[in-house]
Amino acid sequence: MFKLAIIVGTDRPNSKSQLMAEYVKTLYAGLGVDAQIYSMAFFPLRHVVGGPYEENIPEVEEFIAPILASDALLFIIPEYNGSFPGILKMFIDYLPFPEAFQAKPIAYIGISAGAFGSLRAVEQFQMVANYRNALSYPERLFISRFSANFSIENGLTNATQKTLLESQTKGFVDFVQRM
């Protein structure tokens, strides 16, 4: 089976995206996928202060290496001010160009406190991923009112969202294998 990097799109302490990533990881593990979680909480932000974009930064390379070595990516993207978190754009801006997302299968899950499940954030992020030639998996998932629809013990408690997640998970595994 393939290697999947589940990427938590925020560095916020006690992030709900992290909880979602841990839950989703169990679903992929159940299908035999080698899934690992990488969180923006560990992006070496202090090593990029001052904008050393052209330089080799060992801490950045160490952070991104296992992500680049993965066969597929799944981004968990919380909605911050109608968009995706700034740390996620910083991460993209320090990926090697142009090869990082070239023909890489990528799936997306948006989560939000509000009613739109991070649809805006995911679509804005997809514009960037598409620019970088990612192979975006079309079946996306948008989880609105996250706190009301998720528990640590049971994962997604909303039956419709749970069905959609299971469908995305199975469909993405099939998509990656076809690639």
Ligand SMILES: Cc1cc2nc3c(=O)[nH]c(=O)nc-3n(C[C@H](O)[C@H](O)[C@H](O)COP(=O)(O)O)c2cc1C
């Ligand atoms: C800086 C910031 C901005 C936010 N902006 C929005 C927003 O525009 N729309 C929304 O529905 N929720 C917004 N939220 C709430 C988050 O989307 C929601 O709490 C989500 O579950 C957070 O994920 P996290 O716990 O991984 O940070 C915001 C939260 C933060 C911290």
